[in-house]
Amino acid sequence: MTLDLDICHRQGSFTLEARIHSEGRLTALFGQSGAGKTTIINAIGGLIRPSQGRIVVNGRVLVDTQSGIFVPKHKRHIGTVFQEGRLFPHLNVRQNLLFGRWFTPRRERVADFSAIVDLLGIGHLLDRNPATLSGGEKQRVAIGRALLTDPQLLLMDEPLASLDEARKSEIYPYIERLRDEGNVPIVLVSHSVTEIARLATSIVILSDGRVTAAGPAEDILRQTNLFPQTGPAETGALIETHVLHHEEAFGLTVLQTRAGTLTVPLLDLAPGAPLRVRLRARDIILSLQPPEGLSALNVLPGKVSSIGEPDGSSVDVMLDCGGDSLVARVTRKSVERLGLRAGLPVHAIIKSIAFDREAVGRAPTEET
Numbered sequence: 001m002t003l004d005l006d007i008c009h010r011q012g013s014f015t016l017e018a019r020i021h022s023e024g025r026l027t028a029l030f031g032q033s034g035a036g037k038t039t040i041i042n043a044i045g046g047l048i049r050p051s052q053g054r055i056v057v058n059g060r061v062l063v064d065t066q067s068g069i070f071v072p073k074h075k076r077h078i079g080t081v082f083q084e085g086r087l088f089p090h091l092n093v094r095q096n097l098l099f100g101r102w103f104t105p106r107r108e109r110v111a112d113f114s115a116i117v118d119l120l121g122i123g124h125l126l127d128r129n130p131a132t133l134s135g136g137e138k139q140r141v142a143i144g145r146a147l148l149t150d151p152q153l154l155l156m157d158e159p160l161a162s163l164d165e166a167r168k169s170e171i172y173p174y175i176e177r178l179r180d181e182g183n184v185p186i187v188l189v190s191h192s193v194t195e196i197a198r199l200a201t202s203i204v205i206l207s208d209g210r211v212t213a214a215g216p217a218e219d220i221l222r223q224t225n226l227f228p229q230t231g232p233a234e235t236g237a238l239i240e241t242h243v244l245h246h247e248e249a250f251g252l253t254v255l256q257t258r259a260g261t262l263t264v265p266l267l268d269l270a271p272g273a274p275l276r277v278r279l280r281a282r283d284i285i286l287s288l289q290p291p292e293g294l295s296a297l298n299v300l301p302g303k304v305s306s307i308g309e310p311d312g313s314s315v316d317v318m319l320d321c322g323g324d325s326l327v328a329r330v331t332r333k334s335v336e337r338l339g340l341r342a343g344l345p346v347h348a349i350i351k352s353i354a355f356d357r358e359a360v361g362r363a364p365t366e367e368t
C-alpha cells in the first residue's frame with residue numbers, strides 16, 4: 001500500500017503541517033499528546049476537511065484541495081477502530097460484526113466472515129453481549145467489525161490505550177496476524193514505544209503538528225534521540241531472528257541471529273518460526289573481551305560502527321553484529337575508559353531481563 005499525505009490544517013491555535021509517504025503495511029503515527037496524530041487520522045478518514053493539501057491512498061485521490069476533490073467519508077472504504085471499541089450495546093457480537101456489512105453493497109463484499117472471526121479468535125464470543133466482554137475481546141470484535149466493511153485501509157486510533165499490559169500482550173499477536181495476513185494496510189496511532197516496536201513496519205514521528213522523522217521501523221527505533229521522553233529507556237534495535245531449537249528442560253528457546261544465538265524464555269513456536277526481537281539500548285552492556293563467568297546467556301560479537309552525540313552522561317554506541325545493527329546506551333565515561341571508536345571489535349552482552357514478553361513478536365513477513 002502507499003499512503004501519500006501532504007496537508008496543512010488549522011484548528012484553533014494548532015496548525016498541522018504534515019507530509020507523509022509510507023509504503024509500510026503497518027504505519028505507526030507516534031508522538032506526544034497534542035502532536036496531531038488524531039488530526040491526521042481524521043483527515044484520512046474524512047472526518048475533517050484539511051485547509052489545504054492532498055491525500056492519496058493506493059493511488060486513489062481522497063483529498064485534493066486544489067482541484068476541489070473531497071471524497072466523503074462513506075465512500076472512502078476506510079475502516080476505523082477507536083480507543084474504546086464503541087460496540088453497539090444492544091447488539092450481540094455477531095450482530096456487531098455484521099453491522100458494518102450492511103453499508104457495503106452486496107457485490108462489493110469480499111471479506112470472509114469466518115476467516116476474520118478465526119483470525120481474531122472471536123468465534124466463541126459470537127452470541128455474547130458486548131457488556132460481558134473483556135477490554136481486549138471488545139477491541140478484537142471492533143477490529144473485526146471494521147474489517148468486515150471491506151476497507152482498503154484500516155485506521156487504528158490508540159486501539160490498545162485503554163487496556164492493561166496483560167491485555168495488550170494478548171492482543172498483539174492478532175494485530176501481527178492482521179498485518180501479515182490480513183491484506184489490509186494499517187495506520188496505527190500510538191504513544192507507546194513498546195507497541196510500535198512490536199507492531200510497526202514504518203514509523204512517522206510527530207511533534208507539534210510537524211513530522212520530525214519517518215522511515216522503516218528498525219531505522220527509526222535505533223535513533224534513541226528521536227524519543228526524548230521514553231527513548232533511552234525503551235528504544236533500541238529491532239532484529240529479525242528465527243527459532244533454532246528449544247531447551248525444554250531449562251524452559252528456554254534458542255533464537256538464531258546473524259551474529260550468533262540468543263536464549264530467551266520458552267516460546268510456543270516451531271523451529272524455523274521467524275521472530276522480531278527488540279533489544280533495548282539500555283539492556284546492552286559492552287565488553288572488549290569475550291566475557292567469562294557471567295550469568296548473562298546472550299553475548300553477540302560485533303564491532304562499533306559509530307558513536308552518537310552525547311546526551312548528558314550517556315551516549316549511544318551503534319554496533320554491527322554480523323550485519324544486525326544494535327545500539328547500546330552507555331556512559332560517556334565507559335566510552336573513554338574502553339577506548340570505544342568506530343571499527344573496534346566488541347562483545348554486546350544482552351541482559352536477560354531484556355526479553356520480557358512484549359519484546360519478542362512475530363517478524364513481519366514479506367509482502368506478497
Ligand SMILES: Nc1ncnc2c1ncn2[C@@H]1O[C@H](COP(=O)(O)OP(=O)(O)OP(=O)(O)O)[C@@H](O)[C@H]1O
Pocket residue numbers: 011012013014031032033034035036037038039040191
Ligand atoms: N476541534 C478542534 N478545535 C481546536 N483545536 C483542536 C480541535 N481538535 C483538536 N485540536 C487541537 O489540535 C491539537 C492536535 O490534536 P490531536 O488530537 O490531533 O493530537 P494527538 O496527537 O492525537 O493527541 P493525543 O495523543 O492526546 O490524542 C491539540 O492541540 C488539540 O487541542
